[in-house]
Amino acid sequence: MKLSLAREMLLPALQMISGVVEKRHTMPILANFLLKVINGRLTITGTNMEVEMIASIGGVPVSEGFRTTVPARKLVDIFRALPEDVMVDLELKDNRLDIRAGNSHFTLATLPADHFPSIDAEDDSVTIKIPQKNLKKLIDSVAFGMAQQDVRYYLNGMLFEITQSELKAVATDGHRLALSSLEVTTGIEDVRAIIVPRKGVLELAKLLQDTESLCTVTVGKNHLKASVDSFTFTSKLIDGKFPDYQRVIPKGGDKKVIADRHDLKDVLVRASILSHESIRGIRLFLEPSVLMVSANNPDQEKAEDSLTVEYSGEPLQIGFNVSYLLDVMNAIKEDRIRLTLSSNNNSALIEGEHSSDTLYVVMPMRL
Amino acid sequence: MRKIIHIDADAFYAAVEMRERPELKNLPIAVGGEPGQRGVIATCNYLARQFGVRSAMSSAKALQLCPDLLFIHPRFDLYKRVSRQMQAIFQDYTDAIEPLSLDEAYLDVTHSTCCQGSATRIAEEIRQRVRAETELTVSAGVAPNKFLAKVASEWRKPDGLFVIRPQDVADFVLTLPVGKINGVGKVTAEKMARLDIYTCQDLQQLSLAELVQHFGSYGPTLYGYARGEDTRSVETRHTRKSLSTEHTFVEDIGDRTILHTHLANIYDELLERQARISQSDYRVHKRFVKIKFADFTQTTLEESLHSVTEDWRDLNAYTRLLDQAWARQAKSVRLIGAGVRLRSRLDDTPTEQLRLFD
Numbered sequence: 001m002k003l004s005l006a007r008e009m010l011l012p013a014l015q016m017i018s019g020v021v022e023k024r025h026t027m028p029i030l031a032n033f034l035l036k037v038i039n040g041r042l043t044i045t046g047t048n049m050e051v052e053m054i055a056s057i058g059g060v061p062v063s064e065g066f067r068t069t070v071p072a073r074k075l076v077d078i079f080r081a082l083p084e085d086v087m088v089d090l091e092l093k094d095n096r097l098d099i100r101a102g103n104s105h106f107t108l109a110t111l112p113a114d115h116f117p118s119i120d121a122e123d124d125s126v127t128i129k130i131p132q133k134n135l136k137k138l139i140d141s142v143a144f145g146m147a148q149q150d151v152r153y154y155l156n157g158m159l160f161e162i163t164q165s166e167l168k169a170v171a172t173d174g175h176r177l178a179l180s181s182l183e184v185t186t187g188i189e190d191v192r193a194i195i196v197p198r199k200g201v202l203e204l205a206k207l208l209q210d211t212e213s214l215c216t217v218t219v220g221k222n223h224l225k226a227s228v229d230s231f232t233f234t235s236k237l238i239d240g241k242f243p244d245y246q247r248v249i250p251k252g253g254d255k256k257v258i259a260d261r262h263d264l265k266d267v268l269v270r271a272s273i274l275s276h277e278s279i280r281g282i283r284l285f286l287e288p289s290v291l292m293v294s295a296n297n298p299d300q301e302k303a304e305d306s307l308t309v310e311y312s313g314e315p316l317q318i319g320f321n322v323s324y325l326l327d328v329m330n331a332i333k334e335d336r337i338r339l340t341l342s343s344n345n346n347s348a349l350i351e352g353e354h355s356s357d358t359l360y361v362v363m364p365m366r367l
Numbered sequence: 368m369r370k371i372i373h374i375d376a377d378a379f380y381a382a383v384e385m386r387e388r389p390e391l392k393n394l395p396i397a398v399g400g401e402p403g404q405r406g407v408i409a410t411c412n413y414l415a416r417q418f419g420v421r422s423a424m425s426s427a428k429a430l431q432l433c434p435d436l437l438f439i440h441p442r443f444d445l446y447k448r449v450s451r452q453m454q455a456i457f458q459d460y461t462d463a464i465e466p467l468s469l470d471e472a473y474l475d476v477t478h479s480t481c482c483q484g485s486a487t488r489i490a491e492e493i494r495q496r497v498r499a500e501t502e503l504t505v506s507a508g509v510a511p512n513k514f515l516a517k518v519a520s521e522w523r524k525p526d527g528l529f530v531i532r533p534q535d536v537a538d539f540v541l542t543l544p545v546g547k548i549n550g551v552g553k554v555t556a557e558k559m560a561r562l563d564i565y566t567c568q569d570l571q572q573l574s575l576a577e578l579v580q581h582f583g584s585y586g587p588t589l590y591g592y593a594r595g596e597d598t599r600s601v602e603t604r605h606t607r608k609s610l611s612t613e614h615t616f617v618e619d620i621g622d623r624t625i626l627h628t629h630l631a632n633i634y635d636e637l638l639e640r641q642a643r644i645s646q647s648d649y650r651v652h653k654r655f656v657k658i659k660f661a662d663f664t665q666t667t668l669e670e671s672l673h674s675v676t677e678d679w680r681d682l683n684a685y686t687r688l689l690d691q692a693w694a695r696q697a698k699s700v701r702l703i704g705a706g707v708r709l710r711s712r713l714d715d716t717p718t719e720q721l722r723l724f725d
Contacts, residue, residue, distance in 0.1 A: 363721040
């Protein structure tokens with residue numbers, strides 16, 4: 001059983017899918033790609049049992065019945081190292097995969113395809129179609145807020161809330177929260193809320209391109225499936241209750257600041273150099289028209305910086321983890337931001353000056 | 368409006384000695400070093416004061432003023448015991464006690480319910496109890512802030528009580544001589560005299576900017592004091608700012624090697640003293656040396672540790688500091704000291720990231 005294709009037909013798909021394959025895995029076969037030919041198309045699958053990504057490649061002369069698994073990393077490395085535009089022959093021989101291209105010849109070990117785990121599809125699902133760029137923007141605006149290996153396992157992912165006319169994404173690690181919503185006609189009656197695990201969110205974001213072409217999202221009880229061009233992405237969902245995010249979005253903050261996002265980011269970056277390496281605390285001193293930022297570390301070194309802002313309220317001194325503020329500065333794309341504060345014990349609300357679909361909440365630090 | 372009491376024991380060390388040894392009662396006495404060893408007077412009794420003897424005066428000079436002056440070697444353990452007795456009395460009235468030394472303390476009795484909350488009656492009761500329990504007299508000042516309370520305790524000394532009521536503050540400060548302000552010593556007072564400033568009323572004529580121009584960082588404080596204002600709170604927990612040891616030489620020294628030998632001894636003493644303070648409460652962040660020259664001018668030179676982990680214990684570093692400080696004025700030296708500046712570990716990083724969800 002043999003198939004031939006150009007290096008460039010396979011390489012992008014292999015690289016995309018390799019993101020799903022974990023470096024450390026519980027079963028040897030999870031380090032492999034599943035390669036199989038069905039109905040004249042070659043499909044390549046990578047999985048970590050939680051997230052699965054499948055690429056389907058047509059238009060290549062393929063032989064039916066080709067079905068095997070090979071080490072993913074090695075296959076990607078071989079294809080990457082081969083010269084451009086070279087034709088590659090893949091041939092299964094005695095549980096080995098022979099790869100020939102020009103003068104190059106590789107023989108890879110295989111594992112039986114029957115042992116490769118797959119995520120089963122299910123009923124009771126809803127399907128919505130969204131332009132890729134919109135879904136990508138939604139995820140990219142929020143993803144940095146997800147927790148990582150938190151014992152509150154439901155925070156290690158992104159909440160998607162789907163209503164009749166809206167898709168909302170929320171991420172929080174308990175100290176800060178990011179929320180963005182997207183208008184989309186879903187046709188569903190009730191509200192669906194799902195938590196997609198961190199890994200799934202990050203791989204899905206990689207898959208999405210900055211294009212108007214549609215992504216088909218299918219939400220079931222235990223899985224989310226997304227189809228983009230020749231890729232099919234499936235992620236298990238986190239079974240847990242996401243905290244009530246509405247409750248922690250501050251309302252009625254009376255101290256409203258408008259600042260240039262680039263300038264504020266630069267000031268924060270400079271001050272952060274002398275903040276405590278692990279605690280990352282900085283102080284903001286807000287006064288009419290001026291925002292002063294200071295940081296000091298255990299060596300008693302000190303940084304001070306300031307910028308002109310639009311502000312006419314009461315003075316306020318408040319501490320933050322500078323990394324949280326910088327994450328927000330990087331996530332917002334508008335040139336100016338709106339910062340709403342009330343006191344040094346209450347959260348800050350940060351938005352783009354004109355945007356109403358995305359917001360960030362950051363809890364202060366007592367310094 | 369706060370109610371602050373300043374308690375100041377009268378001629379404390381001398382009074383304790385006279386209580387212990389009644390035969391001293393009618394003699395001029397001074398607690399401190401003896402004149403032959405270039406000692407300084409810590410405290411003297413009121414009889415000695417009639418001769419012009421004052422605390423911090425050199426014993427030699429005191430002896431000139433009062434040839435019959437009797438010098439007594441201080442017994443600090445005894446004074447500490449008596450001081451603790453007095454503190455125990457204060458504690459019956461408030462927890463907000465800031466001891467300034469063994470014989471002086473601020474009490475914040477704003478929230479005290481004793482004596483129907485009357486600060487004046489609390490102060491009087493404390494004075495009587497101290498007299499009954501220790502046979503010593505203390506003077507007390509009652510005022511709305513620390514600055515005025517301290518002025519007030521001086522006002523009727525010894526064995527006196529003086530109250531500055533909030534409504535009397537404005538009038539009281541008008542005639543208050545600047546020399547009564549805590550922090551205005553001989554040098555500052557002379558400088559003020561050159562500016563024709565003798566009372567707080569005169570001081571009030573200067574703007575904040577002018578005060579800063581003439582008196583630097585002390586300017587804003589003076590601006591408040593001139594108006595009888597002081598926002599400092601009574602700091603219950605005493606935090607040490609520095610620790611040092613020093614030696615006054617019997618004869619002035621002009622030889623580098625000999626100075627280094629003395630420094631090594633002082634340094635050893637500093638090591639011992641630093642080891643006795645709580646290492647979990649304080650960390651050293653600077654080293655310093657002090658030199659007093661034969662003409663009584665003095666200089667201090669300090670250096671920061673490069674990092675929190677650097678060990679401050681380094682005799683070479685102290686020797687280097689001493690050489691640099693001495694180079695400032697190549698005169699013979701009367702006194703050298705070595706010390707450390709301390710920082711409370713509590714101030715290090717008491718940070719807390721607040722949470723979105725409880």
